[in-house]
Amino acid sequence: MNPAPKPDHLPTSDGGSQLYKSAGKLNGRKALITGGDSGVGRSIAVLFAMEGANSFIAYLPQEERGAQQAKKLVEEKYYKCYLHSTDLKDRRNCKKLVENALKQLGGVDILINNAATQLIVEDIKDLEE
Template structure:
């Protein structure tokens, strides 16, 4: 039975405006908190995600797995039968432990690794840990990201530009490279990009630039790896209610966060279903492509 209607799935819903220090913490977000494992119903209510065993026995690495989209992906993967290694920053330990508890409720193992993936040697450690703890890697979810709003390129320091690229695209290369040493036919890599590079968001110049690079990386790596039977795809979310928002966005941007054709922000669970689809045999004829859970924003390219 569907649960009663909630504003979170209604047009006109506005997120509670509040601000946090970076990197943002889900446990500190006010109610209503992000939704991890429920989806909308036609009458405006919500219902639990309904698994079908699509990822039984699979093993996933999920960066940024402590909260937000990463947490929802880990939970839905667990419901579908996949174990996971969650990668996150040391200061995000409390959120990571909560995610681990939610994942292991579904009878699979959840391993944790607090590490900064901006360093290539740490990316190698991520993959080595996955091999040691899970015996292999079938799914790589490149999801970790950094952003900071600025109105003009004159305000964007060289240090921030480099930090954003070091977080948002360089680990995608390192983790993919090191995972592919162990991946077999049928494995998948799923990268998280954004709607922003399609619309050219000026107040997130560096972030938007990295998200465009992710799409290009996805397409090229797919063309390279398909001959090995390994698919590479991308998810490009629109405005999704995660800890990244209160820790990086200005008040005005948060007040306008619902301004997409559907009239509301999305929930992490509504993005995580795309990651399930792209990791499962349901998407067996799809590679080098982008899915767009963005509230109805029409994009091209």
């Protein structure tokens, strides 16, 4: 992408961006973020870290490279970031994710459910778990 996204910046009214000014709003908090390897999820992990939170990121196995980049962005300047590769379509994997997050972080204060795929159905009742 050109220009490259800046997960620690916010857009300005003139089409530019400025570094996010943190205020310690999440000091000591622990966040579990699904889909945190790229895009919005990665930005959330970085901005949460800037505010004082440690993160635990869930991502698909094929997104390892993006997850490692997200971890590097969070940890090089800010707080701890743990990674967990899994496919959340399986309920057992969801349970393992939460267990691992609780173990690594010592608790979870914030859940960002950002992992997604698009499924087109006529009625919401047609969606499976």
